[in-house]
Amino acid sequence: MTANKLLEVDGLKTEFKRDGGSITAVDGVNFHINKGEVLGLVGESGCGKSVTSLSIMRLLKDTPGKISGGAVRFEGSDLTKLKESDMRRIRGKDMAMIFQEPMTSLNPVLRIGKQLEEPIRLHLGYNRKKAREHAIQTLKLVGIPRAEELVDDYPHQLSGGMRQRVMIAMAMSCHPKLIIADEPTTALDVTIQAQILDLMRRLKEEKDMGMLLITHDLGVVAEMCDRVVVMYAGRVVEEASVKDLFEQPQHPYTKGLIRSVPKLRQNVRRLESISGNVPDLSRMPAGCKFAPRCPFVMEKCLSAEPDLVAVEGRTDRKSRCWLTQIDERGGETVHEYSAD
Amino acid sequence: MGRYALQRLIGIVPLLFIVSVLVFMFIHLIPGDPARLIAGKEATLEEINQTRVLLGLDQPLWKQYLSYMKDMFQGDLGNSIRSGLPVTEMMKSRFLPTLWLTLLSMAWAVVIGVVIGIVSAVKRNKWPDYAGMLIAISGISIPGFWLGLVLIQIFSVQLGWFPTGGIDSWKSYVLPSLTLGAGIMSMIARFSRSSMLETMREDYIRTARAKGLMEFVVVGRHALRNSLIQVVTIAGLQFGFLLGGSVMVETVFSIPGLGRMLVDSISFRDYTVIQAELLLFAAEFILINLVVDLLYGVLNPKIRYADN
Numbered sequence: 001m002t003a004n005k006l007l008e009v010d011g012l013k014t015e016f017k018r019d020g021g022s023i024t025a026v027d028g029v030n031f032h033i034n035k036g037e038v039l040g041l042v043g044e045s046g047c048g049k050s051v052t053s054l055s056i057m058r059l060l061k062d063t064p065g066k067i068s069g070g071a072v073r074f075e076g077s078d079l080t081k082l083k084e085s086d087m088r089r090i091r092g093k094d095m096a097m098i099f100q101e102p103m104t105s106l107n108p109v110l111r112i113g114k115q116l117e118e119p120i121r122l123h124l125g126y127n128r129k130k131a132r133e134h135a136i137q138t139l140k141l142v143g144i145p146r147a148e149e150l151v152d153d154y155p156h157q158l159s160g161g162m163r164q165r166v167m168i169a170m171a172m173s174c175h176p177k178l179i180i181a182d183e184p185t186t187a188l189d190v191t192i193q194a195q196i197l198d199l200m201r202r203l204k205e206e207k208d209m210g211m212l213l214i215t216h217d218l219g220v221v222a223e224m225c226d227r228v229v230v231m232y233a234g235r236v237v238e239e240a241s242v243k244d245l246f247e248q249p250q251h252p253y254t255k256g257l258i259r260s261v262p263k264l265r266q267n268v269r270r271l272e273s274i275s276g277n278v279p280d281l282s283r284m285p286a287g288c289k290f291a292p293r294c295p296f297v298m299e300k301c302l303s304a305e306p307d308l309v310a311v312e313g314r315t316d317r318k319s320r321c322w323l324t325q326i327d328e329r330g331g332e333t334v335h336e337y338s339a340d
Numbered sequence: 341m342g343r344y345a346l347q348r349l350i351g352i353v354p355l356l357f358i359v360s361v362l363v364f365m366f367i368h369l370i371p372g373d374p375a376r377l378i379a380g381k382e383a384t385l386e387e388i389n390q391t392r393v394l395l396g397l398d399q400p401l402w403k404q405y406l407s408y409m410k411d412m413f414q415g416d417l418g419n420s421i422r423s424g425l426p427v428t429e430m431m432k433s434r435f436l437p438t439l440w441l442t443l444l445s446m447a448w449a450v451v452i453g454v455v456i457g458i459v460s461a462v463k464r465n466k467w468p469d470y471a472g473m474l475i476a477i478s479g480i481s482i483p484g485f486w487l488g489l490v491l492i493q494i495f496s497v498q499l500g501w502f503p504t505g506g507i508d509s510w511k512s513y514v515l516p517s518l519t520l521g522a523g524i525m526s527m528i529a530r531f532s533r534s535s536m537l538e539t540m541r542e543d544y545i546r547t548a549r550a551k552g553l554m555e556f557v558v559v560g561r562h563a564l565r566n567s568l569i570q571v572v573t574i575a576g577l578q579f580g581f582l583l584g585g586s587v588m589v590e591t592v593f594s595i596p597g598l599g600r601m602l603v604d605s606i607s608f609r610d611y612t613v614i615q616a617e618l619l620l621f622a623a624e625f626i627l628i629n630l631v632v633d634l635l636y637g638v639l640n641p642k643i644r645y646a647d648n
Contacts, residue, residue, distance in 0.1 A: 089552065091550055106544055107562050108640070119552060157645070170551070
């Protein structure tokens with residue numbers, strides 16, 4: 001099991017300085033990604049998904065954020081302890097990232113080819129000519145027609161979908177082992193979304209990469225992922241295989257998320273939603289962070305926060321809820337979860 | 341780019357026309373009768389009328405404008421009311437010192453200003469930032485005449501490295517351009533710092549970092565060019581103002597430039613000279629605006645390709 005792990009996030013804690021104090025945006029997050037696996041990271045805006053991904057890549061520079069605890073093990077080595085120069089060798093090479101906003105994620109004053117060649121020359125050591133050829137090859141790989149001409153274009157000459165393909169090409173260019181995709185299709189039209197997801201799945205299978213797919217769209221999760229981690233208020237609240245998550249969601253938050261997905265076949269007038277908002281990170285409730293919005297809230301939820309524990313003794317199925325921890329025999333907690 | 345440049349060039353034609361009309365009208369804005377003024381205080385009515393015919397002031401306005409334009413294209417801007425010398429000749433000798441002073445001041449102010457701006461932005465809230473901004477604040481706050489006098493006192497009087505004034509060699513320009521450039525350098529430093537900070541927050545900077553690029557490549561290749569667009573605007577404006585000549589610096593360092601010439605001609609009501617200077621300043625500004633527009637095109641492909 002351990003040998004198969006590509007990335008292991010272990011108790012990751014990221015804090016942001018704000019007004020003299022600090023708030024914890026990511027608080028003790030645990031998950032792992034196996035080789036060749038797609039892990040979905042799901043949650044509402046502001047739940048710490050993106051901060052988690054930036055923490056893994058150590059791209060928190062120029063934000064007030066800082067990793068204050070835990071470890072991020074990539075192929076065994078702890079990224080949080082690496083020197084910046086060693087981290088640079090991993091960024092863009094073994095671990096690459098695709099961002100949410102294709103419209104603003106490319107530099108407007110540099111040609112597409114130039115931007116693509118940068119990581120290729122840096123990490124693969126190619127000369128200009130060879131890097132350009134490789135860039136064109138990669139653009140073809142992501143399904144861009146007339147790639148030979150497009151390398152000399154500027155970003156503003158391309159559509160959003162094309163730019164996201166360029167971003168994917170850029171991430172793919174140095175044959176990464178892990179791709180972190182932060183809401184890669186959120187900013188795109190629905191038809192383009194499907195194309196980009198198809199492309200990402202095809203590439204993932206061809207190149208046997210691991211992928212961390214950050215999204216708030218459960219449709220994307222169902223289509224792309226092997227396993228899912230659900231985050232709420234900076235914590236993991238549920239972990240499951242995609243099948244289990246949709247068939248038997250354990251955590252009330254996950255249940256709410258699944259219920260909120262509009263279903264075409266059912267004739268309902270109102271959209272389901274989870275009432276209330278994500279709590280302000282500086283004014284967190286004392287017990288379970290979801291308690292104020294939870295339809296099943298109990299006395300205990302308000303005073304003590306549950307741990308993330310295995311459900312029914314399965315190692316691949318975890319939930320952070322008192323409901324799943326009080327078993328039918330009347331006992332209290334069962335199967336305390338501990339990091340491997 | 342060629343098309344863009346051509347469009348800009350064509351765009352200045354109507355501007356030049358409007359400016360020329362306004363400048364031409366200037367002589368008619370003078371209170372009283374220009375013919376009387378030019379003929380002199382003791383002139384008789386007959387002499388005044390002669391002068392009027394001589395200068396063509398009895399002709400309809402549009403005819404006057406045409407002949408004014410014709411003369412201008414032949415390099416004739418009339419004679420100075422005060423000295424009777426051709427204005428073009430006077431301007432020629434005054435223009436070069438001002439041009440040199442402007443070029444030298446701008447050159448060091450832009451280079452040093454941008455460098456300070458970048459360093460301050462990259463090392464934000466650390467000591468290089470504080471040092472850079474201290475220099476910038478000082479540069480803006482210190483009055484030019486005082487700085488000029490202090491520089492003369494130290495480098496001319498005490499050390500004897502540079503002349504105290506005049507325009508004898510390149511050495512004469514060192515202290516004046518230091519004085520003149522200080523304020524501009526400070527302004528550019530502050531502008532490039534804030535522009536750089538803004539650029540460093542862009543998504544594509546994060547993309548560049550995610551590629552594993554070294555920080556100096558991220559700053560130098562990805563951030564600098566984008567943030568220079570704002571700096572070019574402010575530098576262009578300053579360049580235009582300086583080309584008008586700085587009365588203060590030209591006075592402190594006794595440089596025979598356009599700034600002093602303008603003040604002299606205003607105090608002697610030398611309208612033909614004032615008019616010629618107006619024309620020159622307007623033309624300079626239009627030219628600099630053109631250059632700034634072209635630089636936008638060079639820096640930003642979006643502007644360059646906008647019409648294609």
